[in-house]
Amino acid sequence: MKLNKIIFITLLLSGCLHYQSPDRDTWDKYLYGASFTDMTDIARTAKMPIYMGHDGKIITQTGELSTRMQYGDKNNIDNAILIHYMSDLEYELYDALRKPGISVQRAGTDVVIILVRDSIMQRDVADISDDGADTLKTISKILKKYNATFLEIAGYTDSMRDSNAAYALSIDMAKRVGVYFARNDISTSRMFIVGRGSARPIAGQDDVGRLMNRRVEIRLTPAR
Numbered sequence: 001m002k003l004n005k006i007i008f009i010t011l012l013l014s015g016c017l018h019y020q021s022p023d024r025d026t027w028d029k030y031l032y033g034a035s036f037t038d039m040t041d042i043a044r045t046a047k048m049p050i051y052m053g054h055d056g057k058i059i060t061q062t063g064e065l066s067t068r069m070q071y072g073d074k075n076n077i078d079n080a081i082l083i084h085y086m087s088d089l090e091y092e093l094y095d096a097l098r099k100p101g102i103s104v105q106r107a108g109t110d111v112v113i114i115l116v117r118d119s120i121m122q123r124d125v126a127d128i129s130d131d132g133a134d135t136l137k138t139i140s141k142i143l144k145k146y147n148a149t150f151l152e153i154a155g156y157t158d159s160m161r162d163s164n165a166a167y168a169l170s171i172d173m174a175k176r177v178g179v180y181f182a183r184n185d186i187s188t189s190r191m192f193i194v195g196r197g198s199a200r201p202i203a204g205q206d207d208v209g210r211l212m213n214r215r216v217e218i219r220l221t222p223a224r
Contacts, residue, residue, distance in 0.1 A: 018130055019127075019128055019129075019130055019132075019133035019180075020127060021127050021128060021176050021179060021180070022179065022183075027175055027179055030178075030179045030182040030183060030188075031175065031178055031179060031182060031188055031191070031193065032188060033050070033054075033187070033188035033189045033191075034178060034182075034188040034189075034191040034192070034193050035047060035191065035192045035193070036192075036193050036194065037192060037194065038152070038192065038194055039150060039151075039152035039192040039219065039221065043192065044150055044221070044223075047150070047189070048223070050189045051150070051187075051189045051190060051223060053189070054187045054189040055187075056147065056148070056187070056189065056190065056223060057147060057148045057223070058148055058223045058224055059081050059082045059085055059148050059222050059223060059224050060081055060224070061148070082109060082222050082224060083109065085146070085148065085222065086106075086109050086110070086111055086149075086220075086222055088146075089111055089142070089146045089149070089220065090104060090106055090111045092142055092145075092146075093111065093113060093139070093142055096138050096139075096142065097113070097135065097138065097139070099119060099131075099135065100119060101115070101116035101118055101119030102114065102115055102116070102119050102135065107219070109221070109222060110219055110220060110221045110222075111219075111220045112217055112218070112219050112220070113139065113217070113218040113220075114202075114215055114216075114217050115132075115135070115177075115215060115216045115217070115218070116211065116212055116214065116215050117173065117211070117214035117215055117216070118211060118214075119131075119132065119135065120132030120135055120136065120177070120216065121173065121176075126169075126172060126176075127176065128176055128177075128180060133180065136177065136180045136181070136184075137184060139181075139218070140180075140181055140184040140185070140186055143181070143186050143220075144185060144186065146220075147187075147190075148222060148223050149190065149220045149221060149222055149223060150190050150191075150192065150220070150221050150222075150223055151181075151186075151190055151191055151192070151218055151219065151220050151221075152191075152192040152193075152194065152217075152218070152219040152221075153174045153177050153178050153181075153191060153192070153193050153194070153216065153217075153218055154170075154174055154193075154194045154195070154196055154216065154217045154218075154219070155169070155170035155171055155172065155173035155174035155175075155177075155194070155195045155196065155215075155216050156170055156196050156197070156198070156199070156200060156201075156213060156214065156215050156216070156217065157169050157170050157197055157198050157213065157214055158198060158201070158205065158210035158211075158213040158214050159198045159201070159205050159210070159213070160197070160198055163197055163198070166197035166198045167195050167196075167197040168195070169195075169197075170195035170196055170197050171193075171194070171195025172195070173195075173216050174193050174194060174195055174216060175193060177216050177218070178191055178193045198213070201213045202215070
C-alpha cells in the first residue's frame with residue numbers, strides 16, 4: 001500500500017498523470033446544489049439563503065471597516081467595499097492568467113473570465129487539457145480566497161446548423177468546468193451553469209473567429 005502511494009506521488013510530481021473528467025453519470029453528484037439557469041438578480045436572491053447556509057459570506061462581511069468608513073450612508077459604504085473587493089479580484093485574476101486565449105474583463109461591478117476552448121480543452125477530445133487543468137486550478141485558488149461571489153459558468157460554440165448540437169456542446173464544456181471547480185472545493189451553492197450554444201458571438205465566423213467563439217465564460221458577481 002505504501003509503495004503504491006509513493007508511486008502515485010512520484011508520477012504526480014513528474015507530471016505523468018493527466019487530468020481526466022470523471023464519468024458523465026457522476027456529474028450530477030458533483031454538481032448537486034448548482035443552478036442550471038441564468039444568473040439573474042432574481043435567481044441570485046433566491047439562491048442567497050442556500051449560499052449563506054454553506055458558509056458563504058456577503059461583501060460587507062469581508063474584512064474590517066476603516067474608522068472613516070464606519071460612519072455615513074450604508075449604501076455608499078457597501079458600494080465602496082464592493083468596488084474595492086471586485087477590483088482586487090480582477091487584478092489578481094489578471095496577473096495570474098496571462099496566457100494565450102484567456103482574458104479578464106470588467107463588466108460594471110462584475111468580473112468576466114473568458115476562456116477560449118483551446119486554452120482549456122484538448123483539441124480533438126471533449127475533455128479538459130493538462131494546461132487547462134492548471135489554469136482552472138489557479139482560478140479555483142482565487143475563487144476560494146474571494147468567496148463572496150456567485151459565479152456563472154456559461155459555455156458557447158461557434159455557429160452551427162444544428163442548434164441542439166450547439167447547446168449540447170456548450171453545456172458539456174460548462175459542466176466540465178463546474179465539475180472541476182466542485183472537485184477543488186468550490187461550493188456549488190455559488191454556481192450557475194448554462195449552455196448558450198452559438199448565441200452571443202464575440203468574433204466573426206472566419207477560421208480565427210470560430211475558434212474564439214468556442215469558449216467558456218465565468219462571470220463573477222458580488223454577493224450582497
